[in-house]
Amino acid sequence: MNLKELSEKLGLSQTTVSRALNGYPEVSEETRRRVQEFARRMNYQPNSNARRLATGKSNTIGHVVPLSEHDMLNPHFTDFVAGASKVYNRRGYDMLISVVNAGTEKEVYRNLARNRRVDGVIVHGPRVKDDRVRILTDLKLPFVIHGRTNDPEDGYCWVDVNNRRAFAKATEYLIEAGHRRIALINGLEFMTFAANRREGMEKALREHGIEPDAEIMFSSDMIEPNGYGAMTDFLSHRDPPTAVLCSSILTAMGAMRAMHERGFSVGRDLSLIAYDDCLSFLPSTGDHPSMTVMRSSIRLAGELCADMLIDQIEKKPGRRNHLLEAEFVIGSSTGPVRAKATA
Amino acid sequence: MNLKELSEKLGLSQTTVSRALNGYPEVSEETRRRVQEFARRMNYQPNSNARRLATGKSNTIGHVVPLSEHDMLNPHFTDFVAGASKVYNRRGYDMLISVVNAGTEKEVYRNLARNRRVDGVIVHGPRVKDDRVRILTDLKLPFVIHGRTNDPEDGYCWVDVNNRRAFAKATEYLIEAGHRRIALINGLEFMTFAANRREGMEKALREHGIEPDAEIMFSSDMIEPNGYGAMTDFLSHRDPPTAVLCSSILTAMGAMRAMHERGFSVGRDLSLIAYDDCLSFLPSTGDHPSMTVMRSSIRLAGELCADMLIDQIEKKPGRRNHLLEAEFVIGSSTGPVRAKATA
DNA sequence: AAGGCCAGTCAAAGCGCTTTGGCTATCGTA
């Protein structure tokens, strides 16, 4: 069933039927009702490809997500998507996901733009120095960055967490509990969020007269096995840490596994603070605060990004950026420093 | 830059240019070379909406994923997508993801089909009794199911794991190690895979004269907190299990957390076998076999589904279904039954 | 020399919508 058939059966022109269905004011209320009711009965759905061609709008948002090594798709992405898609459903957009190998990203953006397959994109995993901003600006493709680059040049939309402050605060908390030997299990530091987290931590350390030690700082994909591996290494260091900061609950779980395996009790023998993205499939601090965390919902970030992007596409007014503050929640994974632990 | 401009500048008709670019044989090799080179120089990309309208093909695969309670997106989905998207990239398809609330699924399928937004869909989380098969068949929308329904009616494409056999085998392994009190932490049992797992387990139990006890069988979303909660409950049962089967590494991690918390040693005091989907962000048995698992890669399933669906869409010959066997890998989370553990 | 065939090209007709620019009653106003 297409518009032509529908309008013929109704004894109306395509123009009128189209207008009736799309809520234009030039049709009488009675006609509109008749048309809409008939369309529903006939199960009429406009062909979206035709509509897209005619309007030049695709009503689709693109997500270009890079695969990291081992072809892994960042699990944090799941929750971000859950948030964003909620907004897409509400506002009538489709979500196009393009999983790409790290190198080919830019070409994919170019294609999406020239193709007119999407009305805008969300940029994931911004780097400290990232030319995607310039590319997208040149292409005149609306975009929102989940995170920021470190370039001073502003003018783009972003949603980010104050990572520096969160990690500085967590570090200070540990220092006040007497820790002076604090490890870091971070994300990949060519990405801004991870770089900022390290900066925040180092700043706090230095302000308390502690020189950061690269030997107890680790950076990689934020997945369980990496947390386990890093912590295992740290614990066999000649001068092991008494506390650790983890950039994700996933690495934190790995770290805790390593600690348990060595017979350490988390919160007593060793302290741990994790960054909690509120991943829905992992233990959170909701019910029983088992972990001390800095918390900010990545799903919320997804919602904010999506809304902001659509506002921009539809030229609606609205905020151009959001700097979220992570909530600091004290759980039982931290405690005062103890006599040096021995394996 | 569109086709018209391009062909004018080349002094050719749109027909010839279109054919040259799309590899039709009716153009001379020299013309083709000239056209392709010029198109590249001009950064020409055909407008995909126009192309879709003209061809009636969208070159897009739809994934309709239901949100479970708490608006959670199944984390197992991430890896499935990683696999599928690899195929989509290779074969020139886009991936459209539609996240829906559990109830509205069918309507979404109907819309996708009538809209002509996708050429086919992948059905996730099939239920024991699932009317999506009939709906999609009626709509004549090609589809592949990740899993199966339990309806005898065949004729659709699917990729599934032999869940029954995997769980029967794991159960037998535990029984042979002397366990007679075996718990189950399963997925949602209105879904076929979970129902089959339970069946496999119960069959093995009965074959060894053990009556399944519903009090140590749990069913829910396969996420860490649920594994933790279930295991905690089991351990405070008047007759606690000596072993447990988990439907996912995620619940297994939760279960292990509960065991650790009570001071139990996994593999000595209590045995655990998990179903390992090879989720890339979780510890697998690859490096050091810490967990005894039944293993089958969900990413591989994603690849198979995608290839099968595209074959179907393009009317290429190929297999219509795949029944994968899970690999049984013995790790250190299982051992002979011990004197009854006491909390 | 006439006819047939083929390679290479093109004009034009869709694909199914939206949107522009009329057109016709009808009504209020002077």
Added chain:
DNA sequence: TACGATAGCCAAAGCGCTTTGACTGGCCTT
């Protein structure tokens, strides 16, 4: 009574591709 405004409808022109059907000129056959 006449005239402009307006509500309600329509025909037709795109949107940027693909594809059909037709047309050339050169070459081979008989």
